[in-house]
Amino acid sequence: MAEENIAHQALGEQAAFQLANVTKTAPQYGAITPRWLVRLLDWKPLEAGTFRRNRVDESKPIDVTCGQVDESALPETYVQYEENPKEHKLSAINAVLNVHTRISDLFSKPYDQTAEQLRILIEHMKERQEHELLNNPDYGFLNNVAADQHIQTKAGAPTPDDLDELLTKVWKEPSFFLAHPRAIAAFGRECTFRGVPPPTATIFGSPFLTWRGVPLVPTDKIHVKSADSKTKILLLRSGERKQGCIGLFQPGLPGEVSPGLSVRFMGINTKALASYLVSLYCSTSVLTDDAIGVLEGVDVGTYHEYKPSR
DSSP states (O other), X not given: OTGGGOOOSSOOHHHHHTTSOOOOOOXXXXXXXXXXXXXXXXXXXXXXTEEEEOOBOTTXXXXXOOSOOSOOOOOOOOOOBOSSOEEEEOEEEEEEEXXXXXXXHHSOSSSOHHHHHHHHHHHHHHHHHHHHHHHOTTTOGGGXXXXXXXXXXXXXXXXXXXXXXXXXXXXXXXOEEEEOHHHHHHHHHHHHHTTOOOOEEEETTEXXXXXXXXXXXXXXXXXXXXXXXXXXXXXXXXXXXXXXXXXXXXXXXXXXXXXXXXXXXXXXXXXXXXXXXXXXXXXXXXXXXXXXEEEEEEEOOOOOOOOOOO
């Protein structure tokens, strides 16, 4: 009781704190990932939001001759194209952001409230973009793998043999594997267990495991099923020149802030809410069937017991 009645002889911390300038961060958003797929894909600019994928009709043979030394007639031939090529239309990811003008007027130092709201919304939309590039039922890569480009793991856990088999499906200049971080960890365990730890390579300043010189790129957009801890591993060849997988976007949008992304002010309503339309347009195309393959039934829950060395 005696201590409570002691008079203060100096300013207390709580009162002094009211005059202090607090150092603060901008809003942090834990869902942001590196989005390696978006960085590693080649992106094709479009006009009118449409891309037509033309292919040679390979069911018609192309006749040629080799080693001719006499005067016999040369074969006459031509290349047949598909008469109904597939067309890809850009898909839109949209949102309308509302910011109360009182908030943006009075509380925008040191951080601009409108800019921070837009920044986090755009980050979320870009995360959704990568999810759609992989999982969209129409253009997502996981849903555009030809039937003969699917293979199953030999025993569940992803082994070097499984990735070697996948490489036989995309053997023409493969660019990168794409897998959930848990799948990459499971592959690393299988390599370690067999005494063949995979080498690493540095891309964009970050280390990646590799196999046969092809990097294993992590993404959390290839999901792991909670029921059985199963997932998939993709292997892609990227680039139009390589007849591979490409991303699609349209440049020159009104209010463009980055390729395929626009922000437009929509006005202020009678409730003093300022509105901004944010739009992100994208799609993909697999130019030839052998540009992508998938390893299915990948078990990420297998672990090994290691005997201590003597």
